[in-house]
Amino acid sequence: MPLNIGVIGLGVGEAHARAGASHQESVVTYLCDISKERLGQIAAQHPGAATTTDPGAVLCDPAIDVVVIASYDDNHYEQTMIALKNGKHVFVEKPVCIFAHEAKELRNEIERRPGQLFFSNLILRLSARFMRLKELIEQGQLGELYAMEGDYNYGRLSKIIDGWRGQQAFYSIVNGGGVHLIDQMLWLAGERINEVMAYGSNIVTRDTGFRYNDYVSSLLSFRSGLIGKMAANFGCVYPHFHPFRVYGDAGTFINNRGDAELYRSCEQEEKPDLISDSYPGVDKGDLFLNFLDTITGDAKPVVTRDEIFDSMAVCFAIDESVKKGGPVTVEYL
Ligand SMILES: NC(=O)c1ccc[n+]([C@@H]2O[C@H](COP(=O)([O-])OP(=O)(O)OC[C@H]3O[C@@H](n4cnc5c(N)ncnc54)[C@H](O)[C@@H]3O)[C@@H](O)[C@H]2O)c1
Structure with a gap:
């Protein structure tokens, strides 16, 4: 059937x-x-x-x-x-x-x-470029990771000013957009975040009907000592894209709008390896196919329910930190 x-x-x-x-x-x-x-x-x-x-x-x-x-x-x-x-x-x-x-x-x-x-639908998980990055990390090519930075540059301001998003009882640009990068960081790091500290602002949209922050910048303290930085940037004058950097003691990965780069040296003359898998290179329905294959027993889930709730818990902690004006311990769900 x-x-x-x-x-x-x-x-x-x-x-x-x-x-x-x-x-x-x-x-x-x-x-x-x-x-x-x-x-x-x-x-x-x-x-x-x-x-x-x-x-x-x-x-x-x-x-x-x-x-x-x-x-x-x-x-x-x-x-x-x-x-x-x-x-x-x-x-x-x-x-x-x-x-x-x-x-x-x-x-x-x-x-x-x-x-x-x-x-x-945490669709970035299926991005070939990020899957390659995960492989490089697992192979130890970046060495021990100590920092990860990502920006959710929305580039679609009218959607929050003119569309339904601004009419919601609460619209969190962290939970509504930044969650993709938080999930990405938790997945790449393979460990949880203990504590977050965040600030938010609404400079770009303050004279519009949008009542919430359009920019939130957060610091994320992972259990191993790894530190993350994630910004949800909905007001940016920049096309929709996710700049993403991972620093290890043996290499640095940088996601660009063109090819991504893997630096293995600090020498100015040394060229980085280029990673040219398309980005994001996924259709919005691709993860749904994995869902159906998981139901029929033909595949393993790309994203587990624990991972979905973990990334949301971090997002809620970031929003709480903005509200409180201080660090917040992540309460996992
Ligand atoms: N995973 C992703 O990358 C991704 C990308 C885009 C949107 N989204 C999410 O998808 C959801 C929809 O966003 P969108 O961009 O498609 O918005 P949209 O405005 O383009 O489309 C939403 C559609 O849902 C309909 N709708 C709204 N409430 C409904 C209801 N109660 N019952 C039946 N139909 C209803 C609207 O009439 C509209 O046609 C949002 O939660 C958004 O965050 C996720």
Whole structure:
């Protein structure tokens, strides 16, 4: 029996529907969007799928095995909870939810249901360039790591000023964007972050309707002594990109908009190795394919549920540190 997929929210959800339709053991059965116009556009690409403007119809349909939740952020918690309680496998876009207490409740519900798979779309994990970086680290080519720095340069300011993101009960650029880099750092380091210290500002958007910080810079103290720096930079005049640097005592990796570089020497004349795998080089629906393959038993999960909740816990600690104006110990969920 093929897996029946229901997709809620057809912005980025369109990529998940496309990926689902390409998967050999799955069928896109139900499409949902509150916008009739958007629903009609995407339904035209999936003529066999039923359509609805009511997410509850998908979440409670006993025929649906897998639910993709790609609605607005403030719908994720409730829709994920209903999907879990109705026995579905859940693939929810990041951020999984907005508040730490919601994350705790979801975690508890997920733990009670070991037969149901849960993923969030931390898509940078599938970037060939970052997979190569992970390999280089594991081979010891950078030596012992002592610092990691990454910037989530958004480059899409209008999305927070004019779009739904600014209308949410709370919009965290850390949980909504920086989470990709936090996940990346935890994965590359292979260890947890103990404590964070962060500052935030809203200089770029203060005269707009956006009510939250558009820039947050954080310092991250890992258990081994490794130190991270992560900035969520939503106001930047710069195309969407993630500058990323990893420093080890034997080498330095630098992610550029062109090729990435691996420096093995401090000599000015020595050229770095170039890493030219495309960046990010992934489609937004690619991780959903891994999710489906994990359900069918044909693959291992690229991102585990522990990793998803660990990166969120760090994001919540960063936001708490900005609010408090001091260091915050990460409370893992
Ligand atoms: N993982 C990633 O890299 C990535 C990239 C883009 C967006 N996202 C996430 O995906 C989610 C959607 O963002 P987007 O960029 O696609 O936004 P979008 O505005 O482009 O599309 C969202 C769609 O969902 C529909 N929608 C909203 N609430 C709904 C509901 N309750 N039920 C049914 N349909 C609903 C809207 O009508 C709209 O068509 C957000 O949570 C965002 O953070 C993740």
